[in-house]
Amino acid sequence: CVIRKIQERTVLQKMLEHVLKNIEKKDPQQFFAWPVTDNIAPGYSAIITNPMDLSTMRQKIDDNEYKDLQDFMEDFKLMCTNAMKYNHADTIYYKASKKLLHAGLKLALPEKVGWILQFMP
Numbered sequence: 758c759v760i761r762k763i764q765e766r767t768v769l770q771k772m773l774e775h776v777l778k779n780i781e782k783k784d785p786q787q788f789f790a791w792p793v794t795d796n797i798a799p800g801y802s803a804i805i806t807n808p809m810d811l812s813t814m815r816q817k818i819d820d821n822e823y824k825d826l827q828d829f830m831e832d833f834k835l836m837c838t839n840a841m842k843y844n845h846a847d848t849i850y851y852k853a854s855k856k857l858l859h860a861g862l863k864l865a866l867p868e869k870v871g872w873i874l875q876f877m878p
């Protein structure tokens with residue numbers, strides 16, 4: 758049997774996990790929790806070429822695919838701007854994504870995460 762090596766979580770992974778958890782708290786309706794399907798959003802995959810959602814971001818943290826906080830925030834911004842592109846401005850999804858974008862950017866400010874940067878190699 759292959760013993761799965763328990764990967765050490767890097768300081769960056771721990772920091773991104775912390776930011777992600779706080780972003781998830783800002784999406785109580787879980788609009789951004791999972792990939793948007795063409796079933797719930799007709800024509801979505803034809804309009805949005807680079808889909809992104811919070812479960813995918815969590816998987817990327819676990820797979821250590823983000824090289825720094827900016828890299829992670831690029832995916833967060835992509836997720837929000839996708840929602841503003843597909844959904845009209847008068848929809849709950851557009852409004853929720855605009856609110857989430859601003860709240861999320863604040864969470865990534867130096868005064869919010871700077872304390873951990875001192876522990877990074």
Ligand SMILES: CC(=O)c1cc(-c2ccccn2)c2ncccn12
Binds near residue numbers: 787
């Ligand atoms: C994020 C997004 O664009 C979205 C999430 C959803 C969504 C997410 C969870 C449950 C129900 N709807 C959605 N539904 C229709 C059109 C767009 N959306």
